[in-house]
Amino acid sequence: MTQVQLRSISKRFGGFTAIENIDLDIRSGELVALLGPSGCGKTTTLRMIAGLENPTTGEIHFDDRDVSDLRVQDRNVGMVFQRYALFPHMTVEKNIAFGLSVRGTPRSEISDRLDEIIDVVQLGPFRQRFPAQLSGGQMQRVAIARTLITKPSVLMMDEPLANLDTKLRGEMRRFIRTLQQRLGITTIFVTHDQVEAMELADRIAVIFNGHLAQFGPPEDLYRQPVSVDVADFMGASNIFPGTMTGTDAVKTGFGTLSVVAQPGMADGSRVHAMLRNEGIDIHPANVEGGDDMVAGRIAARDFFGATVNYVVECGAERIIVNEQSRRLLDVGMEVRLDIPAERVWLMAG
Amino acid sequence: MRRERLFLALQMTPIMVVLFLLFGGALVLAIVQSLGYAPWFGVNTFPDLSYFRALWSSPSFWQSLGLTMYYATVSTFLALVGGILLALALIKTFPGKTLYKYLYKLPLMIPYTVGIALAVLMLGNGGVLSRFAALFGLIDDPGQFPQILKTHYGWGIIAVYVWKQLPFITLAIYAVLLGIGRETEEAAAILGAKRRTIFFRVTLPQILPGIVSSTLICFAFNVGAFEAPFILGGGFPDTLPVVAWRYFNDADYTLQLQGMATVVSIGLIAGVILFGYLAAYRRFEKRMGRN
Numbered sequence: 170m171t172q173v174q175l176r177s178i179s180k181r182f183g184g185f186t187a188i189e190n191i192d193l194d195i196r197s198g199e200l201v202a203l204l205g206p207s208g209c210g211k212t213t214t215l216r217m218i219a220g221l222e223n224p225t226t227g228e229i230h231f232d233d234r235d236v237s238d239l240r241v242q243d244r245n246v247g248m249v250f251q252r253y254a255l256f257p258h259m260t261v262e263k264n265i266a267f268g269l270s271v272r273g274t275p276r277s278e279i280s281d282r283l284d285e286i287i288d289v290v291q292l293g294p295f296r297q298r299f300p301a302q303l304s305g306g307q308m309q310r311v312a313i314a315r316t317l318i319t320k321p322s323v324l325m326m327d328e329p330l331a332n333l334d335t336k337l338r339g340e341m342r343r344f345i346r347t348l349q350q351r352l353g354i355t356t357i358f359v360t361h362d363q364v365e366a367m368e369l370a371d372r373i374a375v376i377f378n379g380h381l382a383q384f385g386p387p388e389d390l391y392r393q394p395v396s397v398d399v400a401d402f403m404g405a406s407n408i409f410p411g412t413m414t415g416t417d418a419v420k421t422g423f424g425t426l427s428v429v430a431q432p433g434m435a436d437g438s439r440v441h442a443m444l445r446n447e448g449i450d451i452h453p454a455n456v457e458g459g460d461d462m463v464a465g466r467i468a469a470r471d472f473f474g475a476t477v478n479y480v481v482e483c484g485a486e487r488i489i490v491n492e493q494s495r496r497l498l499d500v501g502m503e504v505r506l507d508i509p510a511e512r513v514w515l516m517a518g
Numbered sequence: 519m520r521r522e523r524l525f526l527a528l529q530m531t532p533i534m535v536v537l538f539l540l541f542g543g544a545l546v547l548a549i550v551q552s553l554g555y556a557p558w559f560g561v562n563t564f565p566d567l568s569y570f571r572a573l574w575s576s577p578s579f580w581q582s583l584g585l586t587m588y589y590a591t592v593s594t595f596l597a598l599v600g601g602i603l604l605a606l607a608l609i610k611t612f613p614g615k616t617l618y619k620y621l622y623k624l625p626l627m628i629p630y631t632v633g634i635a636l637a638v639l640m641l642g643n644g645g646v647l648s649r650f651a652a653l654f655g656l657i658d659d660p661g662q663f664p665q666i667l668k669t670h671y672g673w674g675i676i677a678v679y680v681w682k683q684l685p686f687i688t689l690a691i692y693a694v695l696l697g698i699g700r701e702t703e704e705a706a707a708i709l710g711a712k713r714r715t716i717f718f719r720v721t722l723p724q725i726l727p728g729i730v731s732s733t734l735i736c737f738a739f740n741v742g743a744f745e746a747p748f749i750l751g752g753g754f755p756d757t758l759p760v761v762a763w764r765y766f767n768d769a770d771y772t773l774q775l776q777g778m779a780t781v782v783s784i785g786l787i788a789g790v791i792l793f794g795y796l797a798a799y800r801r802f803e804k805r806m807g808r809n
């Protein structure tokens with residue numbers, strides 16, 4: 170159980186700044202996802218925590234101990250690489266036992282711990298195989314077992330699910346989550362898939378261009394993103410520019426919405442309003458309702474089985490509404506949208 | 519199916535004919551000559567093992583064989599160690615890397631004979647090194663410079679082989695290193711392995727294909743090489759290719775057949791060694807689960 174702190178970490182490669190002044194405080198036993206687009210610096214961040222790369226400035230602390238001068242070998246971290254990095258010339262068993270064997274662990278202990286971990290990752294039938302003879306999911310479990318057997322104090326995984334097919338990915342996600350909770354090991358998990366991050370992580374750190382854009386629990390990032398970029402990356406589709414009228418209403422391209430006052434959003438300021446797809450109630454136009462409803466017309470319908478998306482044209486804008494598909498409304502239908510003030514989130518700009 | 523094969527065989531006929539005439543034909547000719555068939559010299563005692571018998575029963579043949587193997591093995595080994603170290607260094611980033619990457623390949627483009635001339639100029643008594651040594655007072659006179667060329671330790675010959683082949687081996691291993699990337703080494707470091715352990719347990723097994731193929735080529739070349747031992751060697755005993763040359767060059771042209779027996783012997787011995795080496799490597803590959 171180790172707490173990991175990045176204090177004002179920057180990393181430059183020559184003239185290129187890969188990481189700019191990141192502060193990150195990861196609690197012991199927590200699972201944190203680093204989320205961001207390709208090239209934003211996720212791998213670089215992991216590599217600095219592991220000691221494979223030195224920060225240009227700043228300090229990294231494990232439990233209040235500065236590890237900046239600690240060699241890779243002495244940090245007692247674990248890392249599952251993006252492409253696994255298994256030793257191709259060793260069997261599954263030898264791969265997994267490597268970390269113990271180079272530390273001079275007695276043979277009998279290695280064999281006991283090997284049996285134990287192979288049981289956990291369910292690789293029993295493959296002990297004598299070589300990496301080239303394994304499937305992607307099996308290789309990944311070898312990589313995880315190889316890392317866990319040394320009982321690292323911090324576990325890092327660099328997009329471990331990227332190379333797996335959808336079904337296996339779901340299985341491995343549950344597997345990783347269960348394992349992490351059972352062992353209570355501080356885990357940092359890199360992904361560029363926001364659904365994966367939300368499903369797995371206790372907290373998510375969103376990184377753009379080497380900057381930490383937001384760090385918080387999944388629901389915060391989803392409901393209260395600090396910027397349009399974060400909202401966009403978290404999959405928000407209804408983001409509309411507007412102007413504050415007073416502190417509790419915003420004028421948009423499809424009418425004025427009442428909102429809950431947010432700090433910093435003064436009368437007349439330019440803002441973006443985010444409406445979550447599932448936070449909007451849609452009613453046929455003939456149903457009685459309040460006057461503050463937004464009128465529109467269903468322009469398109471996407472049916473997903475359990476849920477359905479409507480694209481509703483309201484004035485100049487298109488609003489996407491998601492609801493349970495217990496009933497279905499038809500394309501072309503006149504509707505009214507009920508958008509409660511507490512479901513509108515405002516962002517600066 | 520049969521027709522396709524036949525068609526394929528027909529298509530390959532021209533190249534096979536050329537290959538056979540160039541290599542196979544010459545090989546067959548060498549073998550039959552070494553067995554006593556050379557009517558153009560007025561010799562025809564085929565099949566006759568006496569040339570091999572004479573060769574193999576003379577102690578000087580075994581001395582020459584020993585010397586040939588010594589030069590070939592030591593220089594291949596030195597070039598390999600140097601090549602591995604250089605390739606490992608080149609894979610890292612350091613200032614001026616681009617320049618070094620061109621510089622180390624220079625000997626590859628310079629012919630052996632030029633290398634031999636350089637060795638004479640640099641390493642000989644009265645050569646550049648000896649003069650510098652004298653200039654800096656390490657020795658009183660250039661003539662006191664230790665004998666490097668024309669001795670049976672053959673440092674001059676080995677120096678030329680290594681000078682030429684180290685870049686070649688470096689190139690081969692560097693390419694393999696680039697292919698395997700740094701990640702397995704980094705994974706090993708994170709798992710707690712020290713640098714030595716990483717090299718012997720992670721890097722070395724992975725660059726083995728490059729090591730085997732490049733040393734194979736160098737060793738085979740060194741066994742058959744002629745110029746360096748001829749020019750820089752110490753006289754009797756000579757390496758086998760030089761021995762063969764002496765037979766070929768003899769006024770008594772019936773000794774040609776003795777020369778052929780020598781050449782065929784070199785081929786046989788080198789073949790057996792290389793085959794054994796490859797077989798051992800195949801076994802290792804199989805054990806690693808590669809096919």
Ligand SMILES: Nc1ncnc2c1ncn2[C@@H]1O[C@H](COP(=O)(O)OP(=O)(O)OP(=O)(O)O)[C@@H](O)[C@H]1O
Nearest residue numbers: 182185187205206207208209210211212213214361
């Ligand atoms: N050794 C290096 N030298 C120079 N630039 C580098 C180096 N390593 C990374 N970079 C640059 O730093 C930036 C961040 O790289 P990083 O690998 O951390 O991205 P990432 O977020 O992991 O991306 P991806 O999702 O594609 O894996 C990239 O622009 C990359 O080109």
Ligand SMILES: [Mg+2]
Nearest residue numbers: 211212251327
């Ligand atoms: Mg990456």
